[in-house]
Structures are given as structure tokens and as C-alpha cells.
Amino acid sequence: KKGLNGDSTLKERYPEGIKWKFLEHKGPVFAPPYEPLPENVKFYYDGKVMKLSTKAEEVATFFAKMLDHEYTTKEIFRKNFFKDWRKEMTSEEKSTITSLSKCDFTHMSQYFKAQSEARKQMSKEEKQKIKEENERLLKEYGYCVMDNHKERIANFKIEPPGLFRGRGNHPKMGMLKRRIMPEDIIINCSKDSKIPAPPPGHKWKEVRHDNKVTWLVSWTENIQGSIKYIMLNPSSRIKGEKDWQKYETARRLKKCVDKIRNQYREDWKSKEMKVRQRAVALYFIDKLALRAGNEKEEGETADTVGCCSLRVEHIKLHPELDGQEYVVEFDFLGKDSIRYYNKVPVEKRVFKNLQLFMENKQPEDDLFDRLNTSILNKHLQDLMEGLTAKVFRTYNASITLQQQLKELTNPDDNIPAKILSYNRANRAVAILCNHQRAPPKTFEKSMMNLQSKIDAKKEQLADARRELKSAKADAKVRRDEKSKKIEEQLMKLEVQATDREENKQIALGTSKLNYLDPRISVAWCKKWGIPIEKIYNKTQREKFAWAIDMAEEDYEF
DNA sequence: CCGAATACTTAGAACCACTTCA
DNA sequence: TGAAGTGGTTCTAAGTATTCGG
Numbered sequence: 001k002k003g004l005n006g007d008s009t010l011k012e013r014y015p016e017g018i019k020w021k022f023l024e025h026k027g028p029v030f031a032p033p034y035e036p037l038p039e040n041v042k043f044y045y046d047g048k049v050m051k052l053s054t055k056a057e058e059v060a061t062f063f064a065k066m067l068d069h070e071y072t073t074k075e076i077f078r079k080n081f082f083k084d085w086r087k088e089m090t091s092e093e094k095s096t097i098t099s100l101s102k103c104d105f106t107h108m109s110q111y112f113k114a115q116s117e118a119r120k121q122m123s124k125e126e127k128q129k130i131k132e133e134n135e136r137l138l139k140e141y142g143y144c145v146m147d148n149h150k151e152r153i154a155n156f157k158i159e160p161p162g163l164f165r166g167r168g169n170h171p172k173m174g175m176l177k178r179r180i181m182p183e184d185i186i187i188n189c190s191k192d193s194k195i196p197a198p199p200p201g202h203k204w205k206e207v208r209h210d211n212k213v214t215w216l217v218s219w220t221e222n223i224q225g226s227i228k229y230i231m232l233n234p235s236s237r238i239k240g241e242k243d244w245q246k247y248e249t250a251r252r253l254k255k256c257v258d259k260i261r262n263q264y265r266e267d268w269k270s271k272e273m274k275v276r277q278r279a280v281a282l283y284f285i286d287k288l289a290l291r292a293g294n295e296k297e298e299g300e301t302a303d304t305v306g307c308c309s310l311r312v313e314h315i316k317l318h319p320e321l322d323g324q325e326y327v328v329e330f331d332f333l334g335k336d337s338i339r340y341y342n343k344v345p346v347e348k349r350v351f352k353n354l355q356l357f358m359e360n361k362q363p364e365d366d367l368f369d370r371l372n373t374s375i376l377n378k379h380l381q382d383l384m385e386g387l388t389a390k391v392f393r394t395y396n397a398s399i400t401l402q403q404q405l406k407e408l409t410n411p412d413d414n415i416p417a418k419i420l421s422y423n424r425a426n427r428a429v430a431i432l433c434n435h436q437r438a439p440p441k442t443f444e445k446s447m448m449n450l451q452s453k454i455d456a457k458k459e460q461l462a463d464a465r466r467e468l469k470s471a472k473a474d475a476k477v478r479r480d481e482k483s484k485k486i487e488e489q490l491m492k493l494e495v496q497a498t499d500r501e502e503n504k505q506i507a508l509g510t511s512k513l514n515y516l517d518p519r520i521s522v523a524w525c526k527k528w529g530i531p532i533e534k535i536y537n538k539t540q541r542e543k544f545a546w547a548i549d550m551a552e553e554d555y556e557f
Numbered sequence: 558c559c560g561a562a563t564a565c566t567t568a569g570a571a572c573c574a575c576t577t578c579a
Numbered sequence: 580t581g582a583a584g585t586g587g588t589t590c591t592a593a594g595t596a597t598t599c600g601g
Binding site for chain 1: 562563564565566567568569570575
Binding site: 155157159164166167170221223224226234254291292293294296301302306334335336337371374377388389390423449537538539 | 586587590595
């Protein structure tokens, strides 16, 4: 078994920062070129048919395709879209089309709806053909060779042009994401590999051979000016080892977390404001699993915060609330503009410190004005090698899963009931990390369907029991078995209903994929004889192959 | 030392394909 | 046989953290 000596093996595989020795790939797959609309699909301006130039038409179709979406009603979206659209117009178009509200995209929109309907109605053969074409593309471009291993690439297709859809209240929503050309692309591969050829008539921006990074292809995106990358699939060696390393770091934190907690409690009393702020922030990160909270460029992104970037307006202090003392009420938008709302009783010292930090400040002022993530992480680095703010999230998520599994698993339960316990443990973590989802649109209906299934099953059971009672001795055994089977089915349905109800607004996937040491789950499955397929689907099993390989039933995080 | 650039992980929504049920 | 429901997959935005360059 690997991993017996902790994470030393992965550090020694390559010298200092070297990620690979050989890397060969075929380059990216570009978005299909724009196909102009058929002549009979019309765009209207101010009630009159207007034929658009190809470039203007393409951008118009992006808007038309989103017409049903709430986005297109938003002021900022419309303003940004219109501004960028006008840049693509000919000078005649520019002088004619001066108001978005006079543009009528409905015919275009109907055409696209009909198209997608037609796609659904395609014959088996046609669908099969498309499937085969996709498979061919995947086979040719979806893999690379990295150091003697054929590896799956995560995103080998270049993002197609379209309208930028930020999350939350994003100032750039509706802007045009331009088409990426070979001339934008930087290829990264090894010198001795077969270098991918650009499409005929085109050139790459650059070919480089940087083995200190893991990406194969990069380009600069035009909305934020940030770099996008093509990288390997989570099942790859390079991602798997990194993932393993992440959990090993979290396990090292487990060994010193008590010391660190004592330390920050001491620091609440420090004479230095900076130290106190650092200690209170760390307490939040540890206790509430808040994100670090890097600074963001104002006006470039939605207004969201993490711990270090919390503002005075994001917390309310209640000396007493609902019979509890020293309650802090958090209300802010975090990553992806997901709301974090929580009322937390804190220790008196923390409370008093917060009062101090808020003194003479405006609502929009930083709560921790002497702190940022860089200062915090530097401090954490001194407490433990490799420790950063996000390690606390990983640690607290994984340790919570382990504890909850211990607490909730009932040895006498059958498999569905044990899986409910697993999901509940998973749910405790998702709640801790504030992983939310919009309740599925069909939620109420699907709950009702499930309930009627349960009712039907109950009736079936009642029938079976009546039959059992009246059955002759020789038939009793058979009847009894039948009742038992129905009972089991009923129980399974009820468990399913409970699970679904509890999961209405909780997203389990993110914690499962990114925060929970998979070895905890593997060990739990082994201990209770649960097939691993019940916990991890195929993709997840591929991603966590290293853990499935490694963990025995006695694994301790 | 700082802000900017870079590289990588984490995130929810949209989309799609398969299954189930009427 | 088709519509609905569901789980899985894809997409790409939005974070974290480190490195770079002046």
C-alpha cells in the first residue's frame, strides 16, 4: 500500500516544483464557427424587418437564445449587452439600431426553440451519429500523455462565444465573451513531444515548454482579463496526488489544532489590535468554516465577502438574543453570491473584541481593518507548515463527517437506512460549509409523487397482512415472506422521502467532491459492508481511485 | 513591500441522457 | 410511446493562494 509514509513520497517524486518530464497533447477543440440564420428567420427593429450583418447577427442570436431568462430583463445586463453588440455592428446598423427596447428577437428565439425541439425529436440513428462524433472528438482530443500515462483532459473544448453570465449582482453581466482564436492560444507541452498543429491558416500565440505548471493550454479571457486553462481530469495522477496531499495537510492540522485554538484564544487578549483581529478572524474561520476572504477589485465583480473582507454592515451584535448571551448575527453574500445567514453565540471575549473593532466605523468599513488574507496566511504558515485558511474548511468538514458517521450509524440498520445516515452526516458538513442550492423547480410535485407511492405501498402491505392472517398453515410461510418484502420496499421509500425532504435546499455534491477525505467514506463502506457504488458514482470512483485503493476499514482521518 | 499576474481549487446551474411510469 | 423525473455530466464563474516584478 502506498501512503504509509504520509505525504513524503509525493514531494520526492520530482525535484522542486517540477510537475512532469514529458507532456504531449493534440491542442484544444475550438467552438464551431457561426452558422448564419436561414433567410426566413427575421429580426425586427422598431416593427420593421431588418437584415443584420453576419457579425451583428451572431451576437443578436446570443441574446435571442437567452430571451426567456430573467437575465435579459435586468438593466445592467441589457446595457452591457447593447454596448458590446453595437461594437459588432456595421456603421449603418449602428446608426439605425439605437435602442435595445425597439429590438424584437422573438422570431429568432422561436426558431431556436424549434431547433432544440427538433433535436429532441431526432431519430435514434441521428442521435447515434452525434454520439459517435462526440466519442471520436473525445478519443482524439480528450487525452494526453503525461510521463508514460495516458490521462483524461478535463476541458479540452474552448469556451464558445456568448454573453457573460456572472452570478449575483455582477456589474459585467451581459458583456460579450468574444470568440477565442488559435492566435489567442498558448500551448504548453514538452520539447520532445509532437507539438499540436494549429488549424490550417492559423498560428498559435505561443508554444512553451514549462514543466513547472500542469496546464496544457491557456488563453486570456476578455471579461475580467483573467487566464483560462485546459487541465487534466480529476482522475489523473497529478490531480489525485494533489488531492491526497490536501487531506494529508488537513490531517496534520488535526494534530496541532488544539494548540492553535489555545493560541488564538490567548491572542484575543493581545495588546496589539492586529493580533486580536487576526485571532477573532481565525476563530470564525475555524468555528464557522468561513472562507478566507481575499480582497476583490471593486466594480469588477459582484459584491461578495469572506472572513477577512467582512464589513461592519455584515454582522449584528446581540448582547442577548432568545435566551442566549453574546450572539453574533451574520448576514452577507459569500462565494457565488450565496447568502450566509447565521446567529452564533460566541465567547464573551470575542464579543467584546467585535464591539471594539466596530467602534467609530461606518457600515461599509472593514470589520478587520488591520487584517488581510496574506497576513493571516503568513501567521498560519508559522503555526504549521502548509497551513492556510482553507485547510480549516477541509479539516472541519472531514472531521465532522467522521464524527457524524460514528454517531449516526446504527449497526442494526439495513443498507438503505445506513445510507440515510451517511447522507445525514454528509448533510451536516454541507450545512457547516453553507453549500446551498435552489430548491429544484419540481420539488413539491416530486415529493407528492413519492408520498402517493408510499401510500400505495402501505395499502399493499395492509392487504398482504390480511392475506397472511387468513392464509392456511401451508401458505403462511410464503405469505409472510411476501409481507416482509413489501415492508422492506415501504421502508426504502420512506427513507428516500426523508432524505429528499431534508435535502431540499442543501447541495451535498460540493463537500463530497472537495472537502471530505474519501478514505473516511471508503473505510465506512468497508466496515458496514456497503458497496462503494452506493456512495460514489462512476466518476467519483475514478476521482477517488487513490483512496479506494488505500483505505482499510480502520482508517482514521 | 505592494499590486498584478498566475495557477490552481471550489462552486452552483444548465444541460443531457437514461429510467420510469402512465 | 412519450412525458416526466432523476442522476450524472458539463460548463465556466468565482474563489484561494502563491509568485512575479517593480
